[in-house]
Amino acid sequence: MRMTVLASGSKGNSTVVSSRSTRILVDAGLSCRELMKRMRAAGEDPQALNAILITHEHQDHVNGLPVMARKLGIPVYFTEQTHRAWVRQMSPQRRMTYAQWLAQREQEMEVVYGKGPDNAACTGESTTAEIQAEAEEDEVENDADAPKADPARLPSVGYFSAGQHFAIGDIDVTPFTIPHDAADPCGFVFEADGCRIAIATDLGYMPPNVKQAVRRCDVLMLESNHDPEMLRDGPYPWSVKQRVMSRVGHLSNHAAAEFLGKDYDGGAQFVILAHLSESNNLPELAQLAAEEALNGKMSLLGNKVLLARQDMPMEPICL
Numbered sequence: 001m002r003m004t005v006l007a008s009g010s011k012g013n014s015t016v017v018s019s020r021s022t023r024i025l026v027d028a029g030l031s032c033r034e035l036m037k038r039m040r041a042a043g044e045d046p047q048a049l050n051a052i053l054i055t056h057e058h059q060d061h062v063n064g065l066p067v068m069a070r071k072l073g074i075p076v077y078f079t080e081q082t083h084r085a086w087v088r089q090m091s092p093q094r095r096m097t098y099a100q101w102l103a104q105r106e107q108e109m110e111v112v113y114g115k116g117p118d119n120a121a122c123t124g125e126s127t128t129a130e131i132q133a134e135a136e137e138d139e140v141e142n143d144a145d146a147p148k149a150d151p152a153r154l155p156s157v158g159y160f161s162a163g164q165h166f167a168i169g170d171i172d173v174t175p176f177t178i179p180h181d182a183a184d185p186c187g188f189v190f191e192a193d194g195c196r197i198a199i200a201t202d203l204g205y206m207p208p209n210v211k212q213a214v215r216r217c218d219v220l221m222l223e224s225n226h227d228p229e230m231l232r233d234g235p236y237p238w239s240v241k242q243r244v245m246s247r248v249g250h251l252s253n254h255a256a257a258e259f260l261g262k263d264y265d266g267g268a269q270f271v272i273l274a275h276l277s278e279s280n281n282l283p284e285l286a287q288l289a290a291e292e293a294l295n296g297k298m299s300l301l302g303n304k305v306l307l308a309r310q311d312m313p314m315e316p317i318c319l
Contacts, residue, residue: 009310022169
């Protein structure tokens with residue numbers, strides 16, 4: 001198997017997981033153009049992608065999704081709740097104030113009951129000029145009301161459910177529920193060619209089901225989002241700080257290290273620290289916390305700690 005992290009962080013997330021014959025893009029949080037640029041820079045062919053798999057509907061995971069999927073003509077896999085949330089997000093309902101409604105209502109009444117001093121509309125008679133004006137208005141109105149392309153249109157959609165295995169090509173996928181403030185967020189374990197890769201980011205804490213899911217993996221991509229002190233002293237509004245620190249927010253360096261020190265089975269060749277905050281973390285702090293936690297578990301052959309970056313793709317990991 002092969003894993004290439006194209007981007008990781010609050011500005012966009014995307015990873016390619018591939019086997020001998022199947023390539024999956026996990027999340028599409030950058031623009032289509034940038035995703036393709038980074039794939040080529042990392043030696044990945046965008047045209048070889050077989051599917052896109054979405055963890056949840058937040059913008060930093062779906063920004064380039066519709067354009068990428070339509071350009072390549074490939075299916076997109078969501079949970080049903082995530083797909084619905086994304087469609088609502090892409091198709092916001094038009095809201096009308098009372099003043100707007102009142103103005104529209106007055107215009108409609110003028111059409112019904114006529115207007116102007118001679119009240120021609122009431123008699124059912126119209127001058128040639130009026131007929132021409134109405135025709136021009138209808139033409140403009142029809143153009144304005146012409147159906148626009150559906151922004152949520154995708155070539156094909158597949159649904160999966162957390163806890164239920166499914167396959168994309170020769171890659172077996174096991175989705176697991178994660179605690180995050182989204183409709184139905186999931187992490188994934190990918191298995192092919194006798195190797196296992198886990199992606200567990202965007203989660204407020206490590207519940208038992210996640211700890212169990214990421215066991216026996218050859219590569220573990222784990223969130224290490226923020227340093228708690230930097231977050232408390234940082235530039236975010238207090239409401240955002242509370243969200244990030246909550247049990248449906250993001251995993252801190254301390255929480256990631258606590259898992260690695262107490263509950264991690266130590267089996268991965270590579271531990272990738274991901275979704276690092278540019279405002280509330282430092283790569284050195286995240287790496288130090290993880291390596292100290294892995295102190296008794298690290299070896300020359302396993303548990304090498306790597307950092308996923310926001311601004312450029314990682315070197316591919318080949319198993």
